[in-house]
Amino acid sequence: MDGVVREHIHVQPSDYATRFIYLPADRCFYVVSVGDRSQGNFDIHRVSENGDIKTVLQLDGNVYWDALYYSNIATAPSGDAFYLYEPSHDAIYSIKYTGAPVQPSPTPKKFLPSPTPTPIPAWFVLDGFGGIHSSNPAVKPSVLPYFAPFDIVRDIEPDPQGRGWYMLDGYGGIHTYPYDLPKPQGLPNFGFDIARNLEVVQTDAGLQFYLLDGYGVIHSTDPNFSRGDLPWFGKDWARDLEPDAKNNSWMVLDIFGYLYSSHKNRFDLPLLAPWYWWPKIQAIVRFPDDTSVLIDANGGRYTNPFYPAKDVMNGLPPDFYFPGFDIIWDAEVVSQ
16 A cells, blocks of 8 residues: 555455556555356455455446456546446446545554665676676676586575575585585485575574475475465476565565465565566565566566666676576675
8 A cells, every 4th residue: 555565455356356456545456356257247346455345336247258358447647536448338437536535554664675785796697507697897706516518507595694605406406615615414306407496594593495496395404494375386387485584484486477475365466577478587586675676597687667676677787698598597696
């Protein structure tokens, strides 16, 4: 409502909703969904900030299912009305809010963003051979194995205490710089190319490791780890694993650009890549202010247009782009 999508608006007016819009003057969402399936009806529901649902418009009869997909909904410039174009009736419906001005509610403290430091000292961009490309000539990459011509390196991860870097290969092998960095015990070596991401976290119980495979399974040295509601894809779709400190939870990015949270009730706006039929998204970089940058296999960068990370995204040089090679696997921010 005030820049934050809250848990208490997680409601489902019907079993099939296709369009929704937010009316700023009303501080409510309006959801277009199926009413009576046997009659092919439309309903428009008003979903208030406290989760209450009220039907405000019903369009009866002779509505084709295709109309659910091709109907358009738009906010009026004034912000106190919206328009719905329903093609099967060739009609435009208008709903205008006429209530009292809404008083904004304060943002809960836990949602207040932390500033993202800019400019960033350097980015490291990882290719599948193990090449680490630095955006700042003064910040030299770590000396880690180079596997050319084999595209087998999948992730690099900084040590939480700033002592060096970890590198993950597709078989699950973990390489370190310097060599004497602590290494995990008990994580799998798959024997084939399916390891996709490594996270290293300093906990009260010591250093813990979390390895994501392409199917969405998380292998961990942490006995208290819980995957919650993260998906198991059954295909090589999982690409990145990120801790979410605000909720003591985890998020998984898939190859299509969608971000999933282990907290069932928490809606983290999905990040959708420019394509869904040609999956290429490989990594996500999350910042303290909850902005994000997606990296694709060619080195292309994307950010959520509704909550962009413009400054930090533009910190990646334009020549870090490898069109047609499908060779980029990770990007990391070098904080110091």
